[in-house]
Amino acid sequence: MSNKGARNLFIVGSLFFFAIFLALSFDTIGKLDKRAPEITEDVNAGKMVWHKYDCIGCHTIFGTGSYFAPDMTKVSERRPKEYLKQFMMDPKSVKPNAAMPKLGISSEEADHLIAFFDWISKVDTNGWPPKPILATAAGVNSRELSAGQKVYQSLGCSNCHTISGIGGTAGPELTHVGNKRDRAWLIGHFKNPDDYVPHSAMPKVKAPDADIEQLAEYMLTLK
Amino acid sequence: MTIKHESQKIAQNFYTFAVILFLVQIVVGIIAALQFIWPDFFILNFNTIKTLHINALIVWLLTGLMGATYYVIPEESETELWSVPLARLQFWATVVAITAVVLGYIWAGLNPQANKLVFGTLMLNEGRKYIEAPRWADNLIVISVLLFLFNCFMTVLKTKKWTGIQGVLLGGLTFLALMYIPGMFYTKSMVKDQFWWWWVVHLWVEGAWEIIAGALLAFMLMKVIGAKREVLEKWMYIEVGLVMFTGILGTGHHYYWIGTPAYWLWIGGIFSSLEPIPLLVMVWDAFRTTREARAVTNKAGLYYTVAHAIFNFVGAGLWGVIHTLPQVNRWTHGTQITTAHGHLAFYGAYVLLVMSMIYVTLPAIRGVKEFDPSRAFQAFWWMTISMIFIVLTTTGAGMVQTYMERLMGLDYVTVKASYNLWFWIVRAIFGVGFLIGVLIFVVDYFKLGKEPVRVIKAAPERA
Ligand code: HEM
Ligand code: HEM
Ligand SMILES: [Fe+2]
Numbered sequence: 001m002s003n004k005g006a007r008n009l010f011i012v013g014s015l016f017f018f019a020i021f022l023a024l025s026f027d028t029i030g031k032l033d034k035r036a037p038e039i040t041e042d043v044n045a046g047k048m049v050w051h052k053y054d055c056i057g058c059h060t061i062f063g064t065g066s067y068f069a070p071d072m073t074k075v076s077e078r079r080p081k082e083y084l085k086q087f088m089m090d091p092k093s094v095k096p097n098a099a100m101p102k103l104g105i106s107s108e109e110a111d112h113l114i115a116f117f118d119w120i121s122k123v124d125t126n127g128w129p130p131k132p133i134l135a136t137a138a139g140v141n142s143r144e145l146s147a148g149q150k151v152y153q154s155l156g157c158s159n160c161h162t163i164s165g166i167g168g169t170a171g172p173e174l175t176h177v178g179n180k181r182d183r184a185w186l187i188g189h190f191k192n193p194d195d196y197v198p199h200s201a202m203p204k205v206k207a208p209d210a211d212i213e214q215l216a217e218y219m220l221t222l223k
Numbered sequence: 224m225t226i227k228h229e230s231q232k233i234a235q236n237f238y239t240f241a242v243i244l245f246l247v248q249i250v251v252g253i254i255a256a257l258q259f260i261w262p263d264f265f266i267l268n269f270n271t272i273k274t275l276h277i278n279a280l281i282v283w284l285l286t287g288l289m290g291a292t293y294y295v296i297p298e299e300s301e302t303e304l305w306s307v308p309l310a311r312l313q314f315w316a317t318v319v320a321i322t323a324v325v326l327g328y329i330w331a332g333l334n335p336q337a338n339k340l341v342f343g344t345l346m347l348n349e350g351r352k353y354i355e356a357p358r359w360a361d362n363l364i365v366i367s368v369l370l371f372l373f374n375c376f377m378t379v380l381k382t383k384k385w386t387g388i389q390g391v392l393l394g395g396l397t398f399l400a401l402m403y404i405p406g407m408f409y410t411k412s413m414v415k416d417q418f419w420w421w422w423v424v425h426l427w428v429e430g431a432w433e434i435i436a437g438a439l440l441a442f443m444l445m446k447v448i449g450a451k452r453e454v455l456e457k458w459m460y461i462e463v464g465l466v467m468f469t470g471i472l473g474t475g476h477h478y479y480w481i482g483t484p485a486y487w488l489w490i491g492g493i494f495s496s497l498e499p500i501p502l503l504v505m506v507w508d509a510f511r512t513t514r515e516a517r518a519v520t521n522k523a524g525l526y527y528t529v530a531h532a533i534f535n536f537v538g539a540g541l542w543g544v545i546h547t548l549p550q551v552n553r554w555t556h557g558t559q560i561t562t563a564h565g566h567l568a569f570y571g572a573y574v575l576l577v578m579s580m581i582y583v584t585l586p587a588i589r590g591v592k593e594f595d596p597s598r599a600f601q602a603f604w605w606m607t608i609s610m611i612f613i614v615l616t617t618t619g620a621g622m623v624q625t626y627m628e629r630l631m632g633l634d635y636v637t638v639k640a641s642y643n644l645w646f647w648i649v650r651a652i653f654g655v656g657f658l659i660g661v662l663i664f665v666v667d668y669f670k671l672g673k674e675p676v677r678v679i680k681a682a683p684e685r686a
Contacts (some may be wrong), residue, residue, distance in 0.1 A: 003453060006460035007387065014467035021471045024490070025418075031484050032414050044411045051350030053335050057270020062481040063557030064417055065352055068259070068269050070635040071557060099262035099636070103335055116413075123414060126488065128480035130553055132632030162637065169636040 035124040046116025076117040094201040148218025178223040186216040224587040228297040230304035237290025244283035253654040259647040271332030287577035299389040305377035320363040387456035395434030414482035421477040429470040437463040465501035499540030523599035527579030534571025560621030589672030598667040605660030612653040620646035
């Protein structure tokens, strides 16, 4: 091939691939709004707050961003709204060792952020993030579950609490909570955490009394 | 080694600014690494520190490339630069704008409420990775780049010597300038926001910058080894052609999970997995040419040039391709694997590129016949070994994260704070090793040609 031929191939080829890319981009842009819910004023305001505090400087969203803090794509499914609000406004009030600084987010800004996260969580991301495939294997599948353990699982307590290394870190670890609390405290706390821990970020447990008692029994076995 | 045209000296202003920012980049990089261990370690939060780290990186690479271009264009056109005062003005305008932007980041970091929304844009920090610079700064940057391109094109027009090297170089730079624009407007949809954001980020590093790298590689091989232009330019066209044929549609590897249609899984997967090919051709090109080398005066220049070609392939090509297929990326997306790749790719492809251009052109600018390359070699090994360990630790952390968080479902914070802690500690230590390398380089940069030469050998001059 002559130099001129190589040059022409480079130029024409590049234009050709760029044209295809433009056509695909055009098609994509047209499809995006159908793959996501409508963008309300609150959602847009939340996006602006997201930019204002440079949240992407620590977090990822849709897996894009920085890798210093958890991904925010499904955060509104993972955590109750009240928890999120309290955490974002003052992380260390919820979790004394939280690695996120208090940024000065106002109550209104927090509400907008929650609307924004709600919108984000409903975007069709081709199934990302995927569900962990080894979770059941590493969990408690191998042995019989007690009644209390079943309630613990079905109420999603492990989203926020860790027992023997498994679970989330939003609330305190429960591996030895049986040493620390008694039955009355536990049941009372489940029904209304605020009565026991001022400004508690734990949501009230909404379940029949029988389940709450089973849960308390289970907690007492954790020693 | 001497320059043929007085105006090529302007490159030095840009190099000096670049070298200083390089040092700043690494110092803040170490602070960022320490914040993985102690989050409250510094007055500025991680996000601000990391913004400074990556903006310093991008800006010093760009100013380095501008300086290099101001050197190459007169050389290739065989004439003086169209306007030296304009180049000088453009240089100082860039310095002032960048300083203002940095002060803005720090201010917004200390007091986020100061980051006010005025006419729909945030005044200090736009809160978008890499392109945090606010709109007013974007406009200044665009003006500066346009002045730069104008000056270069006017120079070429003086003699109309459209050599392949300068044609491709200026083509790459124009593409670079154009691809800044998709990042300059606001969209209400986060999906569209990220869609356009990747145009800038991906089409820069895997498109425009790689074209520039191809052109400069040919230039350096010609200067350092005296290889034939004909052959070099032909391979250059093939390399940059393949970069574009694979890289443009390769953008799809960022459109798997951000809310874009599923056909990108196919397009992105297929085209991006071909992206290492042109990078491999560049390595081959460098080796083939080097074999012809007989008496090379500029040993440091050659060393860095070849290392650039190799690490471009390893960092961008290999560390890119391992997580580029959707089946893999589904699990590794946005983990420390990405960090590992980002570091080795930028280091190999562009840090070493700018450094090799400095080592190839600076001796001529300073008018030295020969210089002692030992400091250049020391800097290289301190940096490269440290970088390899930074990359290995983050790759390790990324594998643990992928397994424990993504596959087993453990909490992000648990994995980061306990399982990966050792990786963070080791990374920070090698960060200091990297800093030592940079310090040696900075000393070498300022001393090169300004101290008596220790060894003088009679080698025929090539450059
Ligand atoms: C010199 C060229 C390259 C540079 C400088 C580079 C740099 C980067 C950087 C910095 C990121 C992270 C972006 C962020 O901050 O979110 C990234 C992501 C990525 N790069 Fe590259 N890259 C290069 C070439 C390549 C190549 C050739 C491939 C594939 C063969 C590749 C595959 C990827 C993939 C798949 C991601 C997304 C990772 C994720 O899903 O989190 N890169 N690249
Ligand atoms: C020339 C060398 C370097 C280059 C080209 C470079 C490049 C980058 C890039 C492109 C990013 C953004 C992508 C990402 O978030 O992963 C980044 C982030 C980062 N860099 Fe560097 N860097 C260099 C040296 C260092 C050093 C010496 C350290 C300190 C050990 C360091 C620590 C970090 C940290 C902690 C982050 C944030 C990563 C995260 O979000 O998880 N970098 N760097
Ligand atoms: Fe890419």
